[in-house]
Amino acid sequence: GQGDxxxxxxxxxxxxxxxxxxxxxxxxxxxxxxxxACNIQCNYCNRKYDCxxxxxxxxxxxxxxxEQAARKVIAVASTIPQxxxxxxxxxxxxxxxPAKTFKTFELVTATAPDxxxxxxxxxxxxxxxxxxxxxxxxxxVTITINMIDPEIGAQIYPWIFYNHRRFTGVEASxxxxxxxxxxxxxxxxxxxxxKVNSVMIPxxxxxxxxxxxxxxxxxxxxxxxxxxxxxxPEHGTVFGLEGRRGPSAQELKxxxxxxxxxxxxxxxxxxCRADAVGLLGEDRSAEFTTxxxxxxx
Ligand code: CLF
Ligand code: SF4
Numbered sequence: 001g002q003g004d005x006x007x008x009x010x011x012x013x014x015x016x017x018x019x020x021x022x023x024x025x026x027x028x029x030x031x032x033x034x035x036x037a038c039n040i041q042c043n044y045c046n047r048k049y050d051c052x053x054x055x056x057x058x059x060x061x062x063x064x065x066x067e068q069a070a071r072k073v074i075a076v077a078s079t080i081p082q083x084x085x086x087x088x089x090x091x092x093x094x095x096x097x098p099a100k101t102f103k104t105f106e107l108v109t110a111t112a113p114d115x116x117x118x119x120x121x122x123x124x125x126x127x128x129x130x131x132x133x134x135x136x137x138x139x140x141v142t143i144t145i146n147m148i149d150p151e152i153g154a155q156i157y158p159w160i161f162y163n164h165r166r167f168t169g170v171e172a173s174x175x176x177x178x179x180x181x182x183x184x185x186x187x188x189x190x191x192x193x194x195k196v197n198s199v200m201i202p203x204x205x206x207x208x209x210x211x212x213x214x215x216x217x218x219x220x221x222x223x224x225x226x227x228x229x230x231x232x233p234e235h236g237t238v239f240g241l242e243g244r245r246g247p248s249a250q251e252l253k254x255x256x257x258x259x260x261x262x263x264x265x266x267x268x269x270x271x272c273r274a275d276a277v278g279l280l281g282e283d284r285s286a287e288f289t290t291x292x293x294x295x296x297x
Contacts, residue, residue, distance in 0.1 A: 008191075009193070009222075012116075012139050012140070012193055013193070013222075015027050015084040015085070015116065016029075016084065016085055016116060016118070016140060017029050017084075017085065017279065017280050018085075018118075018140075018195065018225075018266065018269070018280070019140065019193065019195065019222070019223060021266075021267070021268055024268055024279065024280045025279075026082060027082050027083075027084045027085070027279075028080050028082045028083045028084065028085075028277075028278050028279045028282075029083070029084070029085040029086070029087055029118070029272075029276070029280070030072075030073065030076050030083060030085070030086055030087070030276065030277045030278070031055070031061075031086075031087045031088065031089050031090075031272060031273065031274050031275055031276045031277075032064055032069035032072060032073065032086065032088060032104060032275065033050070033061035033062060033063050033064055033090060033091050033274040033275045034063070034064050034065070034066055034069050034088060034097065034100045034101060034104050035088055035090055035091065035092050035093060035094045035096065035097035035100060035101055036063055036091055036092050036097065037092045037093070037096045037097050038051065038092035038093045038096050038122075039093060039096040039122075039124055039125065039160065039161045039162070040093070040122050040124055040157055040159070040160040040161070040172075040176065041157060041158050041159050041160075042122075042146075042156060042157060042199075043155070043156055043157065043158060044057070044156075044199060044201065044229055045057065046058065048060070049091070050090050050091040050273055050274040051089065051090035051091055051092055051093065051120075051274060052199065052230070053089075053090075053093075053120065053122055053144035053197060053199070054087075054089035054090060054120035054142060054144065054197060054272070054274075055089050055090050055091070055271065055272055055273050055274040055276070056230070056270075056271040056272060056273050057230055058230070059273050059274075060091075061090070061091050061273055061274040061275035061285075062275055062285075062289060062290065063091065064275075064290065065100075066100055066103035066104040066107055067107065068290055068293075069104045069107075069108075070104060070107035070108050070111060071293055071294075071297065072288055072290070072293050073086055073108050073111075073112060073115065074111055074112060075288060075292075075293045075296045075297070076277055076288055077112055077115065079287075079288075079296075080277070080278065080284070082279070083115070084115065084116055085115065085116045085117075085118050085140070086105075086108055086115050086116070086117055086118065087117075087118040087119065087120065087140075088101050088104065088105075088118070088119045088120070089119070089120040089142075089272070089274055090120070090274035091274040093121055093122050093124075093125075094119040094120060094121050095119075095121045095122075095124070095125040095126060095128075095129055096124075096125065098125070098129060098132075101119060102132060102136060105117050105136050105138065106136070109136070109137070116139055116140065117136065117137065117138040117139065117140070118138065118139070118140040118141070118142070119133070119138060119140075119141055119142070120141075120142040120143075120144070120197070121141065121142070121143060121144070121183075122143070122144050122176070122180075123143040123144065123145065123176070123179055123180035123183050123184075124160060124162060124175075124176055124179050124180075125179075126141075126143065126179060126180070126182075126183025126184075126186075126187075127179060127182050127183045127186055130183065130186040130187055130190065130192075133187070133192065134190045134192060138192065139192060139193060140192070140193050140194075140195070141187055141192055141193070141194050141195075142194070142195045142196070142197055142225075143180055143183060143184055143194060143195075143196055143197070144196075144197045144198070144199070145177075145180050145181075145184075145196050145197070145198055145212055145216060146198050146199055146201070146205055146209075146212070147173065147177065147205055147208060147212065148177055148181070148208075148211060148212055148215045149177075149208060149211070150170045150171075150173035150174040150177060151170060151173075152173075152204065152205055152208050153170070153172070153173025153174075153176065153177060154169050154170045154172070154173050155204050156173070156201065156204060156205065157172055157173050157176060158172075159172055160172040160173075160175060160176050162175055181215065181216075181219060184196070184216060184219045184220070184221060185219050185220065188219060188220030188221070189220075193222045193223075194220070194221045194222055195221070195222060195223040195224070195225055195266065196212075196216045196221045196223070196224050196225065197225045197226075197227060197269075198212055198224070198225070198226045198227065199227055199228075199229050200226050200227065200228055200229060200246075200247050200251075200252060200255060201229045201244060202229070202244070202245065202246070202247050202251065203244065204244075206247065206251070206255060209226060209255060209259070210255075210258055210259060213259040213263065216263075217263040221263070222264065223263070223264050223265070223266050224259060224263055224264070224265055224266065225265070225266035225269050226252065226255055226256055226259070226265070227269055227271060228246045228247050228252050229244065229245075229246040229247065230246055230271070268280065273285060
């Protein structure tokens with residue numbers, strides 16, 4: 001139901017399968033993998049695969065040009081009527097590939113103006129693009145925030161690439177954290193709904209995520225999605241976190257419960273692929289490869 005939400009917020013969440021627990025039974029999302037590059041290194045990322053910040057790590061998505069992506073969106077929307085949201089979530093970082101990300105949004109808006117636009121980012125470049133995000137009517141942005149303490153960040157991020165140079169160690173995480181929190185504040189000030197994703201890494205940031213939760217709530221984040229580190233060998237090497245295990249289901253739930261009193265927690269995330277298509281938990285991407293989309297036209 002509508003709950004306590006103001007009407008203008010309800011309008012933005014009622015058809016979004018990630019922002020509304022109820023909506024995810026009835027509405028579908030799709031991702032297009034138009035963003036291959038990344039500007040930071042997360043220790044849990046294997047660059048051969050999809051960005052682990054939003055998408056299930058360890059799977060390889062078919063990379064598309066903005067034109068191919070827009071054609072795919074039309075093909076999917078005409079096949080799956082419940083398709084309400086287009087997200088760009090990798091396989092790298094949406095805002096490390098701004099030309100491709102915004103060109104895709106522009107093409108989709110021109111041909112399918114009813115589709116809601118969503119993007120996911122590590123946040124490093126976010127303050128620079130808030131104006132453009134607002135101008136393109138992107139209603140939903142996800143920022144992956146794994147720490148607010150650069151000492152903890154240094155154990156998660158070996159480097160960032162910013163202002164044409166590489167930063168490492170605590171300095172890198174200090175810049176990243178400042179940019180993430182500034183971007184969050186700028187988006188919420190414009191009425192754009194922000195979801196924060198955090199990857200729970202036992203022994204590194206698990207208890208610290210309670211502090212992260214408070215920090216993002218106080219800056220206006222709408223929803224917090226704490227996801228488990230996926231460290232099974234079949235998902236590829238987890239660099240710098242060798243030997244780290246993901247949390248158990250009970251450990252994850254306990255942390256979500258500890259944060260629940262502070263703000264809305266997302267508990268139905270399926271860690272989708274960067275080219276996922278369909279209802280959450282359903283993957284119809286194989287029906288919409290570039291070859292098949294061309295046949296459908
Ligand atoms: Fe995609 Fe993410 Fe938008 Fe959803 S997914 S960019 S907010 S449209 Fe959703 Fe998938 Fe979890 Fe992401 S279930 S991985 S939270
Ligand atoms: Fe990998 Fe995503 Fe981190 Fe970039 S932001 S290093 S693609 S997990």
